[in-house]
Amino acid sequence: MGEHELFLEGLTREQALKLAEAARHGAAAVAPPQGGRSPVESATGGGSVVARATAAPATASPLPVLPASYDELRAAALTCTRCRLSETRTQVVFSDGVIDARLVVVGEAPGANEDETGLPFVGAAGKYLDLLLSSVGLSREDSVYICNVLKCRPPGNRNPMEDEIEACSPFLKKQLELIRPQALLAVGSFASQLLTGSGKVALGKLRGEVHSYEGVPLVCTYHPAALLRNPKWTRSFWDDLQLLRNLLDSA
Numbered sequence: 001m002g003e004h005e006l007f008l009e010g011l012t013r014e015q016a017l018k019l020a021e022a023a024r025h026g027a028a029a030v031a032p033p034q035g036g037r038s039p040v041e042s043a044t045g046g047g048s049v050v051a052r053a054t055a056a057p058a059t060a061s062p063l064p065v066l067p068a069s070y071d072e073l074r075a076a077a078l079t080c081t082r083c084r085l086s087e088t089r090t091q092v093v094f095s096d097g098v099i100d101a102r103l104v105v106v107g108e109a110p111g112a113n114e115d116e117t118g119l120p121f122v123g124a125a126g127k128y129l130d131l132l133l134s135s136v137g138l139s140r141e142d143s144v145y146i147c148n149v150l151k152c153r154p155p156g157n158r159n160p161m162e163d164e165i166e167a168c169s170p171f172l173k174k175q176l177e178l179i180r181p182q183a184l185l186a187v188g189s190f191a192s193q194l195l196t197g198s199g200k201v202a203l204g205k206l207r208g209e210v211h212s213y214e215g216v217p218l219v220c221t222y223h224p225a226a227l228l229r230n231p232k233w234t235r236s237f238w239d240d241l242q243l244l245r246n247l248l249d250s251a
């Protein structure tokens with residue numbers, strides 16, 4: 001399969017062989033343009049190889065081919081139909097910011113504004129996040145890459161479901177592997193629990209210390225939308241940002 005990584009969970013041997021055969025004979029398709037792109041992503045050019053898409057299954061189907069290059073990974077995500085969210089999204093929200101980022105911020109899932117624009121964290125919570133990051137000298141223009149656990153909006157902004165996280169997280173894991181930041185900031189419970197691998201541990205117990213994700217220092221903190229609802233958590237968020245800033249200063 002060359003440079004591609006296989007995701008074969010749930011496939012019979014026969015199905016796996018068929019997929020390998022299809023890939024060998026050019027089952028990959030050119031991804032149609034979709035979604036808002038950050039200036040950096042636009043500058044890096046469009047991707048090309050994607051898994052062949054059919055009707056969205058009720059639950060996650062195996063992702064047969066996970067591309068190894070950033071542009072191909074993005075192209076694959078933009079046409080993904082691995083879970084039910086592909087049926088209700090307007091567009092896939094892959095990322096914003098720079099791909100040579102020092103920091104990757106991981107949120108939960110796109111909301112209405114993000115679904116409309118194709119960019120993560122562009123609503124009120126996103127603007128607040130940008131403001132808080134700028135207070136420690138970080139911005140998506142030069143040092144930060146932002147993405148979410150889920151790349152598609154859950155209808156009505158409901159919480160992500162477990163099978164949706166399972167279907168989508170290979171994209172996030174590959175993004176992190178390709179970006180290789182000096183530090184990670186998980187905002188909110190879903191990103192924090194996924195990246196720490198801590199199951200259902202409360203966010204209050206995860207924040208305030210440095211974890212490790214595949215060797216990359218990871219700080220967990222409150223979601224900016226939660227701060228807007230509960231300003232009393234802003235002090236804790238601020239402390240977590242200082243922790244993060246110190247990490248980057250000593251990297």
Ligand code: URA
Nearest residue numbers: 107108109110120121
């Ligand atoms: N909340 C998130 O977690 N991500 C977004 O992109 C927007 C709001």
